[in-house]
Amino acid sequence: MDLTLHVWRQSGPKDKGQLETYPVKGISPDMSFLEMLDEVNEQLIKTGKLPIVFDHDCREGICGTCSQTINGKAHGGQDRTTVCQLHMRSFKDGDEIFIEPWRARAFPVIKDLIVDRTALDTIMQAGGYVSCHTGGIPDGNAHPIGKPVADYAMDAAECIGCGACVAGCPNSSAMLFTSAKVAQLAVLPQGKHEAKARVKNMTDALQTSGFGNCTNHLECEASCPKGISVKFIAKLNREYMKAVVS
Amino acid sequence: MILDGKTPTGPIEKTWDKHRFDMKLVNPSNKRKFKVLVVGTGLAGGAAAASLGELGYNVEAFCYQDSSRRAHSIAAQGGINAAKNYPNDGDSIYRLFYDTIKGGDFRAREADVWRLAQVSNSIIDQCVAQGVPFARDYAGYLDNRSFGGAQVSRTFYARGQTGQQLLLGAYSALSRQVKAGTVKLYERTEMVDLVVVDGVAKGITCRDMITGEIKSYWGDAVILATGGYVNVFYLSTNAMGCSVTAAWKAVQKGAYFANPCYTQIHPTCIPQTGDHQSKLTLMSESLRNDGRCWAPKKKEDCEKAPGDIPEEDRDYYLERKYPSFGNLAPRDIASRAAKEQCDDERGVGPGKRGVYLDYATAIERVGEHTIKERYGNLFEMYEKITDENAYKRPMRIYPAPHYAMGGLWVDYNLMSNVPGLFVLGEANFSVHGANRLGASALMQGLADGYFVIPYTIAGYLATVTPGVVTDEHPAFKESKEQVQAQTDKLLNIKGKKTVSEFHRELGKVMWEDVGMARSEASLKNALQRIPEIRDEFWKNVNVTGSGEELNQQLENAGRVADFLEFAEVFATDALHREESCGGHFRTEHQTDDGEAMRDDENFAYVAAWEFKGVGKAPELHKEPLKFENVKLAVRSYK
Ligand SMILES: Cc1cc2nc3c(=O)[nH]c(=O)nc-3n(C[C@H](O)[C@H](O)[C@H](O)COP(=O)(O)OP(=O)(O)OC[C@H]3O[C@@H](n4cnc5c(N)ncnc54)[C@H](O)[C@@H]3O)c2cc1C
Ligand code: SF4
Ligand code: FES
Numbered sequence: 001m002d003l004t005l006h007v008w009r010q011s012g013p014k015d016k017g018q019l020e021t022y023p024v025k026g027i028s029p030d031m032s033f034l035e036m037l038d039e040v041n042e043q044l045i046k047t048g049k050l051p052i053v054f055d056h057d058c059r060e061g062i063c064g065t066c067s068q069t070i071n072g073k074a075h076g077g078q079d080r081t082t083v084c085q086l087h088m089r090s091f092k093d094g095d096e097i098f099i100e101p102w103r104a105r106a107f108p109v110i111k112d113l114i115v116d117r118t119a120l121d122t123i124m125q126a127g128g129y130v131s132c133h134t135g136g137i138p139d140g141n142a143h144p145i146g147k148p149v150a151d152y153a154m155d156a157a158e159c160i161g162c163g164a165c166v167a168g169c170p171n172s173s174a175m176l177f178t179s180a181k182v183a184q185l186a187v188l189p190q191g192k193h194e195a196k197a198r199v200k201n202m203t204d205a206l207q208t209s210g211f212g213n214c215t216n217h218l219e220c221e222a223s224c225p226k227g228i229s230v231k232f233i234a235k236l237n238r239e240y241m242k243a244v245v246s
Numbered sequence: 247m248i249l250d251g252k253t254p255t256g257p258i259e260k261t262w263d264k265h266r267f268d269m270k271l272v273n274p275s276n277k278r279k280f281k282v283l284v285v286g287t288g289l290a291g292g293a294a295a296a297s298l299g300e301l302g303y304n305v306e307a308f309c310y311q312d313s314s315r316r317a318h319s320i321a322a323q324g325g326i327n328a329a330k331n332y333p334n335d336g337d338s339i340y341r342l343f344y345d346t347i348k349g350g351d352f353r354a355r356e357a358d359v360w361r362l363a364q365v366s367n368s369i370i371d372q373c374v375a376q377g378v379p380f381a382r383d384y385a386g387y388l389d390n391r392s393f394g395g396a397q398v399s400r401t402f403y404a405r406g407q408t409g410q411q412l413l414l415g416a417y418s419a420l421s422r423q424v425k426a427g428t429v430k431l432y433e434r435t436e437m438v439d440l441v442v443v444d445g446v447a448k449g450i451t452c453r454d455m456i457t458g459e460i461k462s463y464w465g466d467a468v469i470l471a472t473g474g475y476v477n478v479f480y481l482s483t484n485a486m487g488c489s490v491t492a493a494w495k496a497v498q499k500g501a502y503f504a505n506p507c508y509t510q511i512h513p514t515c516i517p518q519t520g521d522h523q524s525k526l527t528l529m530s531e532s533l534r535n536d537g538r539c540w541a542p543k544k545k546e547d548c549e550k551a552p553g554d555i556p557e558e559d560r561d562y563y564l565e566r567k568y569p570s571f572g573n574l575a576p577r578d579i580a581s582r583a584a585k586e587q588c589d590d591e592r593g594v595g596p597g598k599r600g601v602y603l604d605y606a607t608a609i610e611r612v613g614e615h616t617i618k619e620r621y622g623n624l625f626e627m628y629e630k631i632t633d634e635n636a637y638k639r640p641m642r643i644y645p646a647p648h649y650a651m652g653g654l655w656v657d658y659n660l661m662s663n664v665p666g667l668f669v670l671g672e673a674n675f676s677v678h679g680a681n682r683l684g685a686s687a688l689m690q691g692l693a694d695g696y697f698v699i700p701y702t703i704a705g706y707l708a709t710v711t712p713g714v715v716t717d718e719h720p721a722f723k724e725s726k727e728q729v730q731a732q733t734d735k736l737l738n739i740k741g742k743k744t745v746s747e748f749h750r751e752l753g754k755v756m757w758e759d760v761g762m763a764r765s766e767a768s769l770k771n772a773l774q775r776i777p778e779i780r781d782e783f784w785k786n787v788n789v790t791g792s793g794e795e796l797n798q799q800l801e802n803a804g805r806v807a808d809f810l811e812f813a814e815v816f817a818t819d820a821l822h823r824e825e826s827c828g829g830h831f832r833t834e835h836q837t838d839d840g841e842a843m844r845d846d847e848n849f850a851y852v853a854a855w856e857f858k859g860v861g862k863a864p865e866l867h868k869e870p871l872k873f874e875n876v877k878l879a880v881r882s883y884k
Pocket of ligand 3: 055056057058059060061062063064065066082083084085
């Protein structure tokens with residue numbers, strides 16, 4: 001199929017950046033979206049132009065590296081799908097496709113479609129862990145964890161840290177990302193003891209890292225390729241109240 | 247030269263405990279003075295950096311991704327083994343040890359494997375303590391499943407995302423140390439050289455992948471935990487950025503590369519659809535627990551819809567060839583069998599490189615609902631990629647390069663032959679012999695990182711004075727100049743072919759001539775083709791852009807350049823090993839019914855290769871393998 005791409009090109013953080021148009025021909029519906037971009041890049045190189053840079057690694061929806069806004073939607077807007085899992089059969093011959101980087105104050109553009117997401121790591125470093133040492137740990141079965149609790153923790157733990165929730169949110173809030181870790185650890189016997197300090201430290205980091213506030217637009221859940229539920233935000237809020245009230 | 251693995255002697259059950267006691271310790275108040283560089287933040291590197299930071303060492307950790315949470319360990323699906331024997335089904339440290347030695351086709355060191363089995367249980371405890379949400383039963387206890395043909399249920403898992411959850415556990419421990427100030431992270435930083443001073447590893451040189459700056463870092467010890475090299479085949483289940491570069495730079499500086507020809511080709515991957523393909527996707531091996539592999543008996547049926555091929559015209563080839571293991575035959579055997587069907591022109595799907603994995607019988611037996619519960623996410627993933635519904639139509643699968651058993655040679659302390667250079671995880675060669683069993687790589691990565699290196703590195707550091715060599719030493723300047731020269735060279739060729747075109751060409755040669763089945767003729771052909779491709783690369787590659795910016799073409803060019811040197815050593819190793827064992831199958835060495843024939847008399851050794859320069863024959867060093875606790879036997883799965 002033949003397509004027209006409008007791709008965000010920005011040579012560096014200081015460049016203003018603009019959309020550039022590339023007509024592409026002969027794309028197979030079996031190609032993944034990133035393979036389509038590979039093909040475009042090969043053509044650009046052959047014609048002496050600079051290829052489009054974009055973040056990617058696993059290409060199977062688990063590492064959270066790929067990050068593109070396609071036609072205004074983070075990851076292209078398909079249910080539970082990352083950019084790298086998107087296939088060209090979801091597009092039609094003659095389509096125009098707009099490809100842009102994540103847009104958020106906390107994620108400055110580095111080049112073309114690549115942004116800096118270290119703010120997400122900063123939130124994790126503020127408290128997204130259980131303070132256990134290596135070694136000297138009791139048997140894994142010492143504290144039984146009921147299946148519903150283990151399943152709840154796993155639902156939250158599926159977050160891949162891609163940042164689509166931030167890109168999708170009108171306020172650029174990282175609440176869904178933060179809440180997933182807070183909720184996972186708060187319900188587990190191993191994580192409970194530090195729950196109060198954790199929720200405070202992580203929400204503080206959230207506020208000082210350039211993310212906006214959560215005003216319940218729920219766009220985060222809609223953008224999330226892993227189906228992380230906003231119920232974890234409610235859990236974070238409850239945990240936060242517990243922490244500040246006591 | 248005969249290499250010494252420095253394995254402790256005495257009864258195997260006591261080796262690790264005794265060795266731990268015999269090793270020197272570093273005085274706690276001195277630890278902060280030692281700087282340790284950890285390259286890689288996957289399971290092995292992440293666990294090591296976090297644990298060493300906790301102990302008080304001054305750690306710097308590096309990865310090429312934008313976050314230390316994204317190493318390719320994240321993609322592991324199936325699970326992690328441990329000898330807990332929770333199901334009471336007869337498992338033990340001895341059995342895990344035995345299975346691993348046998349599964350590796352008797353090409354690994356006994357003591358290393360014993361240690362792995364011994365610490366496996368602590369890994370599970372550690373991960374639970376970190377909050378890893380392993381699957382649990384209704385009473386709240388940890389659930390186990392049988393995996394990869396093991397006859398006991400010893401695999402722990404977190405849905406289909408075990409690697410992700412374990413890595414996030416290690417990442418959380420690492421994040422805690424970053425906050426505590428014991429670990430400094432360098433993301434988007436690619437190691438492009440090892441700095442060796444007077445024969446001892448003392449630092450690394452990296453390229454900042456955002457600014458292009460070439461910078462050196464010094465350390466009292468260097469740990470490489472940089473993963474596997476199967477992207478030498480171009481198409482594999484590894485991430486796009488996985489490369490041999492870090493290990494290869496160490497080889498160029500004197501480290502030996504052990505058993506490069508031992509690579510694992512995983513049987514259940516989604517087949518290639520066309521030349522545009524950039525990577526292959528693995529589907530968990532657990533699929534073979536309920537799926538039945540078959541190919542049409544008649545060539546003329548290959549184009550038909552699978553539902554139109556009657557039962558009697560289907561060849562359930564694994565059940566036919568291996569009646570006792572059937573569809574659960576080990577990976578190397580299952581992969582080769584699939585290839586045989588396709589070589590016999592009975593393959594299905596695009597290019598006829600595929601066989602069926604059929605759930606009809608299982609759905610009839612336990613119902614679609616149960617199958618959905620067991621494999622729902624995998625069926626979904628399959629449908630996303632192929633647009634086919636595997637509940638209705640058998641999946642198509644084909645083997646793909648997946649794991650590297652070979653790697654940098656290390657002794658029992660995980661130190662390479664270059665003092666001060668330690669190698670962990672998939673990047674070393676240690677425990678899997680010629681074939682790795684399912685769910686044992688995650689175990690090894692975490693064993694190395696959490697429970698081995700914290701002890702063995704102390705034994706080394708206790709013998710060195712901290713900070714005597716820093717980046718003031720001229721070797722660092724030299725290393726930076728060398729890297730700069732290579733960068734300039736790549737950028738100035740301005741040829742006609744892209745980096746990907748060269749990588750694809752190399753991959754094709756490796757897959758066809760050095761892939762699942764190798765012969766003297768195919769290997770000789772590869773050894774002729776690889777230098778030709780390499781020569782053309784250095785004359786005709788087109789690397790766009792400049793060195794002083796984010797430049798993915800330049801990054802890839804460096805990696806492909808290293809693959810082009812490494813591939814030759816790989817093929818040389820495969821040619822020299824005149825036997826078939828594990829993942830290494832030489833067509834000359836097989837029984838009448840096509841089974842691998844090992845030659846213990848002549849090849850029960852580790853082959854460690856010393857690099858002698860581009861285009862020169864590498865030199866072979868051998869480490870003989872002794873089997874005192876397990877009897878050498880033919881690995882039969884019939
Ligand atoms: C799809 C898939 C499924 C798997 N499933 C299982 C399973 O179910 N069970 C199991 O036991 N095993 C499984 N494996 C194998 C297992 O996941 C890996 O062997 C293991 O995770 C490797 O861990 P590692 O820490 O050694 O390397 P990796 O996780 O690959 O980490 C390598 C690290 O090194 C860094 N790095 C590499 N080169 C450089 C450089 N030049 N400069 C700077 N940094 C560098 C990377 O950034 C990364 O941080 C699977 C593998 C794949 C591919
Ligand atoms: S919550 Fe969802 S969208 Fe946000 S980082 Fe996690 S996986 Fe990505
Ligand atoms: S590239 Fe890993 S999730 Fe898309």
